[in-house]
Each structure stands twice: as structure tokens, then as C-alpha cells.
Amino acid sequence: MTEQKHYINAETTVKSWLLTVDHKRIAILYLLSVVGFFILGGTAAILFRLDLMTPQGDLLAHETYNKMFTMHGVMMVFFFLVPVVPAVLGNFLVPIMIGARDVAFPRLNLASWYIFITGGLFALAALVLGGVDTGWTFYTPYSSTYANSNVILTGLGVFVAGFASILTGVNFIVTIHKMRAPGMTWFRLPLFIWAQYATSIIMVLGTPVIAITLLLLVLERAFHIGIFDPALGGDPVLFQHLFWFYSHPAVYIMILPGFGIISELIACFSRKNVFGYSFVAFSSLAIAIIGFFVWGHHMFITSQSIYAGLIFSILSFIIAVPTAVKIFNWTATLYKGSVEFRTPMIYALGFIGLFLVGGLTGLFLSSMGLDVHLHDTYFVVAHFHYVMVGGMVMAFLGGLHFWWPKMFGRTYNQGCAVFTAIVIFIGFNLTFFPQFIVGYLGMPRRYHVYPEEFQIFHILSTGGASVLGFGYLLMFCYLPYSLIKGKKATANPWPATGLEWEQTTSPPPTLNFIHDPVVTEEAYAYAKKNEEFYRQAIPAESKDV
Amino acid sequence: MNDQIDHHISPIRTYIIVFMALMVFTGITVWVAFQDLGYLNTFVAVTIAVIKATIVAWYFMHLKSSAKITRVVALAGVIWLIVMFALTMSDYAARSWIPFPDPW
Amino acid sequence: MSNSHSPHLHHHFHSLEQQRQASSLGMWVFIAQEIMFFGGLFCGYVVYRNMYPEAFAVASHQLSIGWGGFNTVVLIFSSLTVALAVRSAQLGKKNQIIGWLVATILLGVIFLGVKCIEYSAKWEHHLVPGIHFNYEPHYTDDALHESTGSEHGTDHHPAPAVYPGHVQIFFAFYFAMTGMHALHMIIGIGLMIWIIWLATKDRFAPEYYAPVELFGLYWHFVDVIWIFLFPLLYLIGRHVT
Secondary structure (H helix, E strand, O other): OOOOOOOOOOOOOOOHOOOOOOOOHHHHHHHHHHHHHHHHHHHHHHHHHHHHHOOOOOOHHHHHHHHHHHHHEEEEEEEEHHHHHHHHHHHHHHHHHHHOOOOOHHHHHHHHHHHHHHHHHHHHHHHHHOOOOOOOOOOHHHHHHHHOOOHHHHHHHHHHHHHHHHHHHHHHHHHHHHHHOOOOOOOHHHHHHHHHHHHHHHHHHHHHHHHHHHHHHHHHHHHHHOOOOOHHOOOOHHHHHHHHHHHHOHHHHHHHHHHHHHHHHHHHHOOOOOOOOHHHHHHHHHHHHHHHHHHHHHHHOOOOHHHHHHHHHHHHHHHHHHHHHHHHHHHHHOOOOOOOOOOOHHHHHHHHHHHHHHHHHHHHHHHHHHHHOOOOEEEHHHHHHHHHHHHHHHHHHHHHHHHHHHHHOOEOOOOHHHHHHHHHHHHHHHHHHHHHHHHHHHOOOOOOOOOHHHHHHHHHHHHHHHHHHHHHHHHHHHHHHHHHHHHEEEOOOOOOOOOHOOOOOOOOOOOOOOOEEEEEEOOEEEOOOOOOOOOOOOHHHHHOO | OHHHHHHHOOOHHHHHHHHHHHHHHHHHHHHHHHOOOOOHHHHHHHHHHHHHHHHHHHHHHOHOOHHHHHHHHHHHHHHHHHHHHHHHHHHHHHHOOOOOOOOO | OOOOOOOOOOOOOOOOHHHHHHHHHHHHHHHHHHHHHHHHHHHHHHHHHHHHHHHHHHOOOOOOOHHHHHHHHHHHHHHHHHHHHHHHHOOHHHHHHHHHHHHHHHHHHHHHHHHHHHHHHHHHOOOOOOOOOOOOOHHHHHHHHHOOOOOOOOOOOOOOOOOOOHHHHHHHHHHHHHHHHHHHHHHHHHHHHHHHHHHHOOEEEEEEEEEHHHHHHHHHHHEEEEEHHHHHHHOOOOOOO
């Protein structure tokens, strides 16, 4: 068989990659960049985790410790978690899943990557020039009055990178509205698409607010004009309002695409249609919308009025409802399914457990009275890591392992992958579960000198982080290895429904399909037995046959 | 989506009338700013601005003949803005309801 | 599909109609984004205006209604010329597109020129926030000046009605909002030059004029922002004289 033409070998020059408008190639560019930022953020985490082994913080100087956790936060939140699923898996899969040849605006898509890289370079420059020590939240007046002026560079970096996110969002919304294949109605869309759509809404309507807020912060820091400076009549809490107006919904930018991935995985590996498809679909939209109403729960112990706190607290409880709908529906999908414990499924099951813990502890924190005690402790740290790492990163890895054969046309070693998934699950829990306890006992976050009775928890946590880091390292070995030595993947190795599996090759050709598909069936039409399913579409040419 | 309506070309007369209306409202907003209406001054100024913006969006930006989804998108931007204002101001408006106790 | 081989059709669309709807929707989604972008500034403005209404009124009196009103007229007029440019594009009249866009550029430049005059006046009066900022109460209108007190530390005067820091906050927002608005206009003028260049190359036809149409939406949006900025910045508390 001759070497088949696909998007990777269509052209091989560096220029053809750097000037590509193919959404699949842009996804690969994004993948490489976010992995780079992940390694940077992860290294910072390893350093300060080692530092926290001893109560005196022997490894790092105070200043360095502050810069390390700031770098960890900035890199992981703005340059890894926000873009990782939309810009990598979303970019790759959204057009293929809906039967389009590309996203609606391919050149904007490429521009988005360059903007993202520019923003990243700003943030890296700040790092090289000495680092920032404000924490990723840049709270005023510390960031605007006291911190060093690298805040300006970092703020600009996040400002610039925000526009990458906005362009991705615009692209997805238009693509999903206007580029669907014939027959692909809204309720035949895979749930991953619904999740990406909901995410895009947040990206488009939330990100500009953080952009303008950080611009104001930069102005304030550079010229001391008093917008956030209480000495000049400004209100630092206004910064928090504007910051969290984006940054809380941003949590859903990070987790919603993960929900989408999990829906795909659960359906495929239990060989069943997702239970309550429309509930799962609409719960994504509900989360995107209600997600904008809850930001004040980050500010319960600021000068925010108690009445506003009350409203935000109630709304925060409400957002647990659509989230719970998803969890229940996934569980119901598993019920009586023929469950296969393949690598992606192990990540998916891990996700459900870990996200459940993260989500339920969120309810603790949204109760105003309890939050007074838990605010700014390791309890909060553990909570959002259970959501972000236990939820989002697990979902991303599940998705990456699921679509890896499709993206690169190679299969990885299943044994290695299952082992790694289990190592990551154990390492993660060992790292973050002790933090719930030590946080409840009163260990504040962002401190590196602490009372000796907390040391045991920190040692457990650092040990867990080592296991977790080892798990990631394993992945950095066997996944790249599979690209060279892995077996050639078939078009549909799992086998799964969906246009990306049934209607195109692995990897897909440049314009995604040899014949544009016509959709005839709803998503997830698994037949339950014998790895069979009803194909979701037929190629356009054979329509009249 | 109705293609016929979508491609609708407005006559020049419509644009001239819209322009004149915007001019008139600009005049009114300046005039009314010098009248003492108490708290209503800001309210009137913003109302006139909203009317002018709606006219621009409806005629100049062709929302009048746009697809439903386009109108939904435009409306979504406005609604999200209102959410931001309302929830932020729910804090500032209510801050003085319980006065801070004197320092002890 | 009769138009599937049109030179205006990009490879990944099936029809010109799909392409047109996609670009128009994309621009509207972008405008929704812009609403929130300026919305953050407006939100901060509303918070501080409610916190310091007197200072905002006093500060607003430093702005010239004449220039502000003139610019409002100029910008609304430019919205008309852009609307006519889009109309010419719909009818496929190339020279008219160029003519109306040149008129729009001229109006935009006039607007920015006036803005320069206003900014330099603020600089001369030490009203630009930052180290240079130095608000002198005697610039205020007489009625407010009565209660302001010319010297601090004298007991028989009430506390100053307006604190210079609060005036500075007004000007911080004035410069941030009008500056961001002016930046959008500068970008818009650049886009117009590009579109005129495209038009001279005969790139537009009645079935394809997306750049003109999308630019029109952008420019009208910039106009809408100014429609809000004018009363909110220039016309506060003008009846108190």
C-alpha cells in the first residue's frame, strides 16, 4: 500500500507549518506550545512543593517562593488550562465532528495562535527579567502599588493571550452555526460540540473584561492614576469584581470542554447512547450562563456587602444543579452498559470521581459562613486542583488518548498507558487530599513557612507530587515513542461513532473528508453488542445510490 | 434564513432620515443636560443614548433585516453587560446597609 | 450550486451565501465581545460616578461641550457615509465605495484632530492623570468653588467638596475610554485604506462585498460607543451653574 496523503505529510516544510491555515495543523502547533507552558508551570510546582517539605522553607528564598507559585498559576491558568482543550482538541475535532472542511475563519485561527505565542513571550519575558510575585490573581493594590514592575509585562501577556481565546471562541460559534454538514441538526451534534459551543460563549463574552481590567491594572501600575488605589480614592475591590467576572466563568472555560470529552468517552466505552442527551447538552449552556452570576463567591471576606454575598452564595449553589445533572447522566449511561476499561475510559472514570470531590467541596466554599473559615487556606487549593487537575487535566488526557490514533495515525502501548493513568490517579490524590485536611486545620495558602504540626501533610503532598510528576514523565516517553514506533492506527480503532471516526482516515486528509458527509443518524447510536453501531453519516457521493 | 430579506438594500432616503433623527437626539441630549431634572438627568441622558444606539444598530447596522441569530448575538452582548452592571452594583449599592462598627 | 466556482468563494465553504452569513455572524459575535470590552470600562465608570458624583460633575465641567458636540456630529456623519459606502458595495458601484470611504476617513481624521486639541488642553491644565496631574480647585465653576475652600486647614471652611484624587479618577476613565475609542478609530482608518485598495483592485462585486459590510458594522459600533461616551463624560451635572 502506498503512503496515503494526509494533513501531516501533505507538505513538510517548516514554512508550511508556520503559515498553515489547516485547523488540524494549528491544533498541533497549539498542542506543542501548551505542553511547553505546562512543563514550565509544572517545574515551578515541583520546586515550591519541595520547598514546602520543611516548615522553614529551606530550599527557596521567600521572594523566589512567591515568584514560583505566581509563575505556576499564570502559566497553568492562562497558558495551559484555558487554551488546552478548545485550542487543541477543539480545534482539531470541531470541524471534523460537524462535517466541515475547516473552521469558518482559518486565517483568524492561525492569527489566534500567533497572538497566543506573543502573549506567552510577554509572560516569559517577565519571568526572565526577574519574575512576578503577585499570585496569578494580580490583586490590587499589591500588584498596582507595591509589586515590581514585571507585573506590567505579565499583565500585558495575559491581555494579549486573551485575544487568542476570543478569536477561538468567535471561530467556534460561527463554525458550529454555519458550517454543519447537511443533516447535522443541533440535536445530532456530539456533546463535545455542545460543550465547545458553551465554552465559546464564555470566551467571547468574558475574556474582553479581563483584558480591559488588566489594561487598567497596567495603567495604574505604570502611572499611579488611582483607579485601584485606596489612598487616591480608588477601590481595590472593583478590580476583584472585574477580575472574577471573567476568571470565575474561566473556570468553566476550563472544565466544560472536559465535560464534553467525558460524554464522548463514557458513551463509547459503555457502548450506549448518553442517557438524557438533551439534558447533558443544555446543562452545558446552563453552566455557561449561570457561571457568569456567581463570581462574588471569591470575595466573601472582602468589603463586598453581605447582601451581595448572599446573592452570590445562592447563585453558586444553583450552578451545582446542571453540574450534578451531568454526573448523574454519565452514571446512568454506565448503568447496564458493556463497560470496557481502555485507557481513555480509565481517565474518564477517574475524572468522575475526582471532579465529584472537587465539585462537592465547592459547595462548602460557596456557603458564606464556612468560607470565612476556609477562605485562602489549602482547602481552597485542594478544591480547585481537584476540579482543574483531577477534572480538567484528567479529561484532557483521556481525550488525548482517545483521539491520539486519529490525530497522528499511530497507536500507543496500551499497557504503559493504563499503568500511567493509574499512577497519575494515585499521585494526584496523594498530593491534594492531604491539603483538604491541612487547609481545614488552618494552613493558609501562599505561605512557605508554617507551624511544624502541618509538616506531615506537606510531606505527603510533596511525595504525591513526585508520583504525579513521574506519571507525566512516563507519558512524555510513551506518547512520543508511539509516533515513531507505534503501530499504524486504523480509521476507527475503538470503534466509535461520530464523523471523525467513520467518515475519514487516521490521520484525516487536509480537507478532512474525501467525500463530504451527509448525516443521517443521531450521535452515539451504539448497538451495544459486538462492537457495532449505526453509522452517523454517509458520504455525499453515495447518497443517491 | 430568508435570503431575500437578508440582501435588502435600503434607500438613501432611509439613511438620511436616520441621520437627521440622530442629530435631533444629539441636540436634545445637550439641551436636556442643562435642565435641572434632579436625579432624572442621568436617566434621561442614558435613555436618549440607548435610543440613538438602537437606531444605529437597527438601520445602519441592518439589524432590521438581519437573521434571528444575529439579533440574538447583539442582544446577548447587551444582556451580559446588564448582568455585569447589576451584580457589581448589587455590591456597591448594599455596602452601606450595615454600617461598619467603630474601631474598638 | 450555481456559484460554487465563484472566484470569491473560499475553499472551505459550500456556497457564497454560507460564506456571507458566516462572515456577518462572525462580525456580530466580535461586536458582542467589543461590548463587553468597553463594558468593563463603563462598569468601573458607573461605580466611581456613584461613589463620587460631585467630583465627577466638577471634572466633567473641565471638558468642552463645544468640541465634544462637534465631534459627535462628525462621527454620526461618518456613520452615514459608511452606511452609504456599504450601500454602494451592495449595488456594485466601485467608485462610490471609494468616494464614501475617503469621506469617512476625512471625518475620522477630523474627529481625531479635535481629540488631539482636547488632549493637549488637558495636558496644559495638568489634568492628565499621573505625576503631572495637579487639580486646582479654582478651575471649577463658581457655585462649586464656594464650598471648595481655597486653603486647607482653616476650620471655618467646610471640608473640600471634591478631592483632587477623585477628579483624577474621572480623568483616568476619560482618557482610558476616549483613548480606547480613538484607538479603535485609528484601526478603523487603517482598515478603510486597505478596503479602498481592495476596491481599486476590483475585488468587490454585488455578490461579494464582505470586507465593506463588516467594516461598516465595526465603524457603526465605534459610533455607538461615542454616543454613550458623549453624555456620560461631557454632560454630567451641567445644570448646576
